[in-house]
Amino acid sequence: MWHFRLWDVQDVAVFLSIALYMCHLAGAISIHSPQKSLTRSVQEDVFFSVDITCDGIPTIQWTFMSGAVSRTIGTWQPGLYTNITVDYSSRVQHYNNGSMGLSDLRLADAGYYQVTVTETAGSSKDAGFVLKVNEVLYEDLQYLSVSALALACLTGLLMLVMWLLDKVYRKIVAWKRRKEMPENDATELQPL
Ligand SMILES: *[C@@H]1O[C@H](CO)[C@@H](O)[C@H](O)[C@H]1NC(C)=O
Numbered sequence: 588m589w590h591f592r593l594w595d596v597q598d599v600a601v602f603l604s605i606a607l608y609m610c611h612l613a614g615a616i617s618i619h620s621p622q623k624s625l626t627r628s629v630q631e632d633v634f635f636s637v638d639i640t641c642d643g644i645p646t647i648q649w650t651f652m653s654g655a656v657s658r659t660i661g662t663w664q665p666g667l668y669t670n671i672t673v674d675y676s677s678r679v680q681h682y683n684n685g686s687m688g689l690s691d692l693r694l695a696d697a698g699y700y701q702v703t704v705t706e707t708a709g710s711s712k713d714a715g716f717v718l719k720v721n722e723v724l725y726e727d728l729q730y731l732s733v734s735a736l737a738l739a740c741l742t743g744l745l746m747l748v749m750w751l752l753d754k755v756y757r758k759i760v761a762w763k764r765r766k767e768m769p770e771n772d773a774t775e776l777q778p779l
């Protein structure tokens with residue numbers, strides 16, 4: 588009975604240490620992100636805010652996914668190196684806490700963004716964000732106002748041309764009349 592009990596205790600101890608080890612593995616990295624779903628408009632900026640804690644220096648990788656598309660945006664290790672994909676290099680800002688800023692949004696930027704944090708020991712954890720990108724209304728408005736302005740300019744130009752033509756026509760008529768005048772003048776002046 589005592590022997591049996593001892594085994595029990597040992598089993599529990601082994602189980603506990605395995606559980607603790609697993610907990611340690613899983614718990615070593617933590618990714619805190621206040622907002623997982625964001626909506627922005629075209630040409631705006633977005634900031635994927637995360638705060639990473641882990642043992643040692645983490646490797647942070649951001650990946651973009653949309654439908655069948657999956658591409659790496661960038662990978663960095665704070666203080667060691669930064670590798671941002673060429674397509675994104677002009678629009679991405681990276682931060683030591685894992686956060687990423689993306690500026691000048693396009694419609695094609697809508698999708699799923701995943702940050703993967705890998706520890707020196709090899710374990711990793713990820714977190715995802717959903718980004719919606721709306722087409723901007725003011726772009727349409729801008730387009731409309733530009734069209735209206737162009738129309739107004741064109742109308743103004745047409746009116747100016749018509750006014751000029753009218754003036755030229757009047758001048759020609761006046762000139763023609765003056766050309767015919769001398770005889771009339773002569774005949775009219777004769778009696779005087
Ligand atoms: C991460 O760092 C950036 C820049 O210092 C900061 O703006 C942001 O709030 C941080 N994110 C979190 C979740 O702490």
Ligand SMILES: *[C@@H]1O[C@H](CO)[C@@H](O)[C@H](O)[C@H]1NC(C)=O
Pocket residue numbers: 659670671672
């Ligand atoms: C940078 O990242 C790209 C894409 O993930 C990869 O092909 C390239 O080898 C990396 N360059 C360096 C210097 O790590």
